[in-house]
Amino acid sequence: MLGILARTMVKACMVKPSSLVKPVSVTRVTGRYLAHQEGLPKLPVPPLQQTCEHYLAALTPIVDPEELDHTCQLLEEFQKSGGVGERLQKGLEQRAKKSENWLSDWWLQTAYLDYRMPVVVHSSPGVVLPRMEFSDRQGQMSETLPVEYLGGKPLCMNQYYQVLSSCRIPGTKRDSVVNYARDKRPPTHITVVHNFQFFVLDVYNSDGTPLTVDQIYIQLEKIWNSSLQTNKEPIGILTSHHRNSWGKAYNNLIKDKTNKESVRAIQKSIFTVCLDAPMPRASDDMYRTRAGVQMLHGGGSRWNSGNRWFDKTLQFIIGEDGTCGLIYEHAPAEGPPIVSLIDHVVEYMKSTDMVRTPMVPLRMPQKLRFNITPEIKKDIEEAKQNMNIMVHDLDVKVNVFSHFGKDFPKSQKMSPDAFIQVALQLAYYRIYKRCCPTYESASLRMFRLGRTDTIRSASIDSANFVKAMDDPAKHNTEKVALLAKAIKAHRAYTDMAIRGQAIDRHLLGLKLQAIEDLAALPEIFMDTSYAVALHFNLSTSQVPAKTDCVMCFGPVVPDGYGVCYNPMDTHINFAVSAFNSCQDTNAARLAQALEDALLDLKTLLEQTPKAKL
Ligand code: COA
Ligand code: HC5
Numbered sequence: 001m002l003g004i005l006a007r008t009m010v011k012a013c014m015v016k017p018s019s020l021v022k023p024v025s026v027t028r029v030t031g032r033y034l035a036h037q038e039g040l041p042k043l044p045v046p047p048l049q050q051t052c053e054h055y056l057a058a059l060t061p062i063v064d065p066e067e068l069d070h071t072c073q074l075l076e077e078f079q080k081s082g083g084v085g086e087r088l089q090k091g092l093e094q095r096a097k098k099s100e101n102w103l104s105d106w107w108l109q110t111a112y113l114d115y116r117m118p119v120v121v122h123s124s125p126g127v128v129l130p131r132m133e134f135s136d137r138q139g140q141m142s143e144t145l146p147v148e149y150l151g152g153k154p155l156c157m158n159q160y161y162q163v164l165s166s167c168r169i170p171g172t173k174r175d176s177v178v179n180y181a182r183d184k185r186p187p188t189h190i191t192v193v194h195n196f197q198f199f200v201l202d203v204y205n206s207d208g209t210p211l212t213v214d215q216i217y218i219q220l221e222k223i224w225n226s227s228l229q230t231n232k233e234p235i236g237i238l239t240s241h242h243r244n245s246w247g248k249a250y251n252n253l254i255k256d257k258t259n260k261e262s263v264r265a266i267q268k269s270i271f272t273v274c275l276d277a278p279m280p281r282a283s284d285d286m287y288r289t290r291a292g293v294q295m296l297h298g299g300g301s302r303w304n305s306g307n308r309w310f311d312k313t314l315q316f317i318i319g320e321d322g323t324c325g326l327i328y329e330h331a332p333a334e335g336p337p338i339v340s341l342i343d344h345v346v347e348y349m350k351s352t353d354m355v356r357t358p359m360v361p362l363r364m365p366q367k368l369r370f371n372i373t374p375e376i377k378k379d380i381e382e383a384k385q386n387m388n389i390m391v392h393d394l395d396v397k398v399n400v401f402s403h404f405g406k407d408f409p410k411s412q413k414m415s416p417d418a419f420i421q422v423a424l425q426l427a428y429y430r431i432y433k434r435c436c437p438t439y440e441s442a443s444l445r446m447f448r449l450g451r452t453d454t455i456r457s458a459s460i461d462s463a464n465f466v467k468a469m470d471d472p473a474k475h476n477t478e479k480v481a482l483l484a485k486a487i488k489a490h491r492a493y494t495d496m497a498i499r500g501q502a503i504d505r506h507l508l509g510l511k512l513q514a515i516e517d518l519a520a521l522p523e524i525f526m527d528t529s530y531a532v533a534l535h536f537n538l539s540t541s542q543v544p545a546k547t548d549c550v551m552c553f554g555p556v557v558p559d560g561y562g563v564c565y566n567p568m569d570t571h572i573n574f575a576v577s578a579f580n581s582c583q584d585t586n587a588a589r590l591a592q593a594l595e596d597a598l599l600d601l602k603t604l605l606e607q608t609p610k611a612k613l
Contacts, residue, residue, distance in 0.1 A: 043103055043447040044500045045096050048089045051506045052079050054496075055533075058456045058503065061435040061463035063529045071529040084514075084522045091513045092506075101449035103505055106512050108451075112331035113175040119168070119310050120240040121390050121554040123330050125564070126295025128288060128398070128550045129342065132322040162332035163341070167267035168311040170239075172247035177331050180268045191269040191368075192220065195277065196234040196306045197227040198368040200265050205360075215362060223365050224275065233380055234306020235370050240297070240390070241383040249379035262368035271314040276304045278320045288398035292552045292575050293391075295325040300391040301384035314338070325549075334451060335543040335551060336443065343546040395580045397587040398550050401572040401595055404602065412605055416567050417542050418490035421457040422465065422483065423601055424563060427593035428538060429466040432584075436537035439556070442497035444505075453497045454504035457540070461489035469600070476608040483601065536560060542567065550575055558582055561590055572598075 052075045059068055078085040096102040115123065165187045166179040180187050188204040201219055203211050211219070238249050254260040266272065279299055282290035295317055298305035308315060308327070316326045328338050372380070409419035421440060428436055438457040444450030465482040468474045496502055511525045524530060539556040540563040551564045552575035559582045565574035574594070578585035 040448040040450075041446070042096065043101050043444060043450055045089070045092045045102065045509070046501045046503075046506050048079060048085050050501070051503045052085075054503045055507065057460060058458075059529050059533060060460050061458050062437050063532050067529050067532075071524070071527055074524045074527055078522055078524050084519075085510070088510045088513045088517070088522070091517060092509050095513070101447065103444075103509060104449040104451060106509065107505070108177075108331060109174070110508065110512070113168075113177070116243045118240055118242055118246075118386070118390065119329055120297050120305075120387070121394055122556075123553075124296075124310060124327050125330065125335060125551055125553040126292060126327045127325050127338070127342065128291040128295055128552075129324040129326075129346075130548050131287070131291070132324055163313055163328075163337060164270050165268060166313045166332055167309075168313070168329050168331050169267070170243055170247040170250045170311065172244055172251070175243060175247070175331070178267055179332070187268045187270055189265070189269050191266050191272045191309070191312075192223050192275065192365070193236065193272060193307050193309070194224055194227040194275040195230050196232045196236065197229075198236070198262065198266060198309070199223045199227070200269070200366045200368060201273075202363075202365070203270070211362075219362060219365050220275070226364075226367065230277070233370070233372050233377065234301060234384065235372070235376075235380065236309045237301060237306040237383045237387055238379060239308065239310035240305060240387045241379075242386065245379075245382070245386075249376070249383075252373075252379070253376055256371045256373070258369050258371055262370055265366075265368055266309050266312060269312075271316065272309055272312045274304070274307050274315055274317045276307055276317055276319040276323075279303055279323070288400070288550060289396055291319075291323045291325065292396050292398045292550060293394065294319065294323060295327050296396070296552055296554070296577075297387070297391055297394065300388045305387050305391070306384075334441075334443065334445070335541065336445070339543055339545040339547075339549075339551075342549065346547045393579050393581050394554060395578045395585070395587040396552060396575060397577075397591040398552065398573075398575045399591050399595065401574065401598060403571075403595075403599060405568045405570040405572055407569055408602055414484070414487050415491040415494075417494065418487040419601065420542070420565060420567060420572065420598070421455075421490050421540070422462055422486045423597040424538065424540065424594055425457060425462045425486075426466045426469055426597040426601070427590060430470065430597070431589065431593055435463045435466065437533055437535055438538040439536040439540060441541040442494060442502065444498070444500060446498060447500060450500075453500070453502040455490070455493050455497050455502065456504075457490060457493075457538070459486065459489050459493065461486040469604075476604060479604055480608045483604065538563060540564070548573065552577060555579060555585075559584055561585060561587070563590070563594075 056068070056072060056075065059071060063071070077083065080086075092102060099105075112123065117123070161181045162177075162179060165181040166177060169176050169178055189200045189202045192199045192201050201216070201223065203216065205211065238246055238253070241249065254263055276294070276298075279290060279294050280303075293299060294304065298308055304317075310327070311329060313329045313332050314326065315328070316324075318324055326338070326342075370376075406416040409416040421438075425435065425438070428438075435458045440455040440457050441452045442455045444453055461482070465479070465486040468479050468482050493502070507525075511521065514521055514525075535557050537557060537560040539553075539560060541551075541553070542565055543551050545566050548568060549566060550573040551566060553562045553564055554577050555562045558579055560578070562577040563574065565572055574591070576587040576591040576594070578587040578590070
């Protein structure tokens with residue numbers, strides 16, 4: 001095993017400085033960045049009437065008919081010529097003209113920086129990478145090395161600069177994000193945390209060349225050996241707290257100069273590497289689930305939750321038992337750029353280049369000191385308690401659906417993503433006998449500074465299908481026709497969303513425009529239907545990766561599920577999350593129902609002779 005790891009280490013040495021995380025020449029990179037950005041179209045503002053129509057259609061399967069009637073009237077009023085809707089629409093169009101992207105700042109603020117729940121579970125996604133077989137500590141530490149050259153991939157340049165050398169900063173009312181990647185002298189260090197103790201590790205020599213893998217290994221070993229004590233205060237756990245509480249604790253923490261400098265070093269670092277202590281053993285069956293929670297929250301205060309700085313945009317996590325993965329703070333970037341980085345690293349690790357390590361002695365990595373006053377200690381204790389409650393409350397089930405992957409729906413000439421989403425609708429309907437508001441992320445990265453919009457997977461067509469599927473009075477041919485229609489409708493919604501024509505961000509924009517105009521909030525936003533529509537019992541996301549990894553995130557409502565999936569060619573990795581405090585939800589139950597639904601769809605299609613379609 002070490003042979004492979006040793007090779008991996010050597011490969012890391014071969015990265016050209018120009019492809020490293022440190023921008024070699026800011027002007028050159030900026031030039032490329034601008035050219036790239038200018039080539040992208042601007043996010044459109046969809047037509048008002050179109051959004052109103054689609055909104056009513058989206059409400060149809062999820063609200064009562066009387067409620068729908070009422071909303072229909074409100075929408076008519078809203079759209080009236082010379083009415084509120086028209087005025088807000090004009091305001092939005094003006095905003096779109098004047099800015100690079102009418103939505104992105106609002107979205108960053110509303111979806112992330114103003115959101116006060118802890119980032120752990122409620123916002124930051126975790127990713128489990130394929131398990132490594134470490135035979136010893138050298139294995140664990142050398143696996144951290146590929147992360148050093150993650151930035152080399154020519155990604156969307158905007159996201160590239162958001163992911164590295166950046167960090168969220170808590171506030172007592174709202175947060176902010178700092179980014180040091182474009183500084184005149186960008187950071188040249190990463191932070192490493194082991195047994196709750198943080199270290200600064202310089203990954204570049206003074207001449208700008210990167211450390212070799214051997215050198216980094218030597219440095220990591222020094223860190224490891226000087227952080228063997230396990231009785232340290234888990235200062236990092238503060239970052240898992242409710243944002244207002246953390247904001248308050250933060251202001252108190254950084255009153256002390258040493259603490260402030262230590263925090264700054266973490267915020268500035270290119271990324272963080274968490275060398276985790278062993279987690280409780282899990283059976284092979286439960287391994288992925290255990291790894292999923294290790295990435296999402298670290299297992300609680302007595303395990304690895306203190307071995308993090310949850311505000312840090314990118315944290316790679318390497319367990320002693322070969323569990324590898326990462327957690328990222330969502331405010332600056334979406335999943336796909338993160339996953340592209342992973343794919344790049346995994347691919348890079350396969351190369352077999354060799355390089356010699358210069359025998360220059362290196363300075364001991366600097367340990368970050370924290371002065372813990374009784375008040376800070378109290379904040380840590382509070383954060384620990386809160387973290388342990390969150391850990392107990394999170395119910396996760398990670399599964400590999402191994403019967404088929406994208407291959408089967410493709411063989412049926414169906415969109416695999418739509419197939420999975422319709423299966424999920426069926427799974428939910430079978431358990432709850434109702435359709436629920438469902439969110440699927442759609443990428444808006446086709447547009448300059450684009451983030452996401454919502455694909456509403458619960459549609460009139462999906463509802464017709466799920467109701468028919470288990471109805472003994474319906475023939476298979478009819479079920480297949482309804483299935484095909486539901487899948488087509490989903491794919492059509494997806495196309496609409498990625499072209500910037502979906503309804504959710506437009507409605508949000510109209511609402512925020514009203515607030516910005518200091519006008520009364522239009523009735524459509526105070527309507528019960530609107531609240532129902534935004535109560536996403538199913539919050540889902542497809543994050544495709546070449547690497548066989550599993551991504552997970554928490555639910556967005558107390559009685560909901562988070563469902564993340566990575567469809568591979570012949571299998572599907574998926575993670576389901578729920579809250580234990582909700583009696584009505586159960587992650588394993590929905591995961592099982594989803595597997596059953598996927599298989600039942602396949603059986604239905606295979607048992608129905610094509611000629612009859
Ligand atoms: N017949 C045969 N093949 C089909 C098909 C059909 N009717 N429809 C689609 N396919 C193929 C596609 O060509 C594609 O082929 P590939 O595997 O060679 O690439 C594959 O099936 C997958 O297509 P599909 O399942 O339809 O989904 P998609 O890849 O277009 O993805 C979204 C859909 C919504 C996930 C995507 O548009 C998106 O927005 N992704 C980003 C989501 C995101 O940002 N998530 C994270 C947020 S942090
Ligand atoms: C590593 C994969 C993480 C996926 C994260 C994701 O999908 O985030 C969604 C972002 C968005 O704007 O749609 C939010 N969601 C988790 C609530 C679906």
